[in-house]
Amino acid sequence: MKKKPFVILLIILILSLISAACEGTIQAEKKVIRIGATAGPYSDQIRKGIQPILEKKGYKVELIEFNDYIQPNVALVNGSIDANVFQNTTYLENYIQENHVDLTGVIPIPTVPMGLYSKKHDSLKEVKEGTKISLPNDPVNEARALGMLQKFGLIKLKPGADVLHASEKDITENPKKIEIVPMEAAQLPRSLDDVDFALINGNYAIASGLKLGDAINLEQTPKNYIIVLTVRTSDKEKPFVKDLVDAYRSKEFDELIDREFKGFIKP
Structure with missing residues (x-):
């Protein structure tokens, strides 16, 4: 009879550990950010400037490169990626209108002119x-x-x-x-x-x-052709989006642009 309380406590402890492990796994999954970008300077900006900042905050960043202007939005809409960096405001607005999707440009980024x-x-x-x-x-x-x-x-x-x-x-x-x-x-x-x-x-x-x-x-380059970081509208208030925006607004990223991306137009 004396063993029952011990057994009950042991079961509770095991269940707590399982719950904590599951919760930890869920949180870890939320810490993975998949960003799509066209190959070239916008991918380089993420790799050299944004990824290190996010990794310091505990994120794992997966950069997916695209070679056209179609697939990055398709991937964002279907959930294959969490954000993309390739399109200007006018392109985004036109895409939303033609395809009836719910995407949002959350912040303009340093842009290379045509x-x-x-x-x-x-x-x-x-x-x-x-x-x-x-x-x-x-x-x-x-x-x-x-x-x-x-x-x-x-x-x-x-x-x-x-x-x-x-x-x-x-x-x-x-x-x-x-x-x-x-x-x-x-x-x-x-x-x-x-x-x-x-x-x-x-x-x-x-x-x-x-x-x-x-x-x-x-x-x-006019304002409407500046590249914007784009996410699903349903995600725009989520912590990972705020952290992405903060990274693009950071002093470290601004210094990287001045050092390695001369001639880019800053928003």
Whole structure:
């Protein structure tokens, strides 16, 4: 009879240990953050600046790299990743509208500008009749590139054209009969061997080995084209998102940008 209290206490202790182990496992799982980013500078920012800060807070960071502008949002929506870093505000808003998903941009991050590059020419003065210029084929970045060509004085878009959604159909004047070659953004650096000029998203330019100083002209990036850290709206108030935001706002990260990402536009 005297053994019963001991046995009961032993059972309670065992159950408590099991419960604590399970709770610890759950908390450990919550400490894993999976971040998707396009290969290049935004992945490098995470790897060199964000990951070390989060690891000091006890997180394990898994960085998943993508080579296009489609899969990062697909992965975020289906839960394969917890956040992504690749898209600007305009692209995100357009994606939400077209796909009816619930995503939120929580903080703008240092952004590399789109640039005009060439292996064959040193100046826009060398543009002549029939010049080939490649640019991104997704609607948002195509409109962005066409806006740059208009600023260069190479084309004119119809009056009232929405510069955030303009397409080739909106070109009203093309005096030098420039041949515009839309293609997937990731392929633009490779196109430099086949075209005269290419308007290349900054992340893909740097990932391919190009430098900002190699550009013939760089975009004066407006606010709506600044890259944003994006999460599922249902997660935006969660602690891991706050910790991500704090990491991007930290002094350590700011110093990294000044040291290793010169020329990036700070929000």
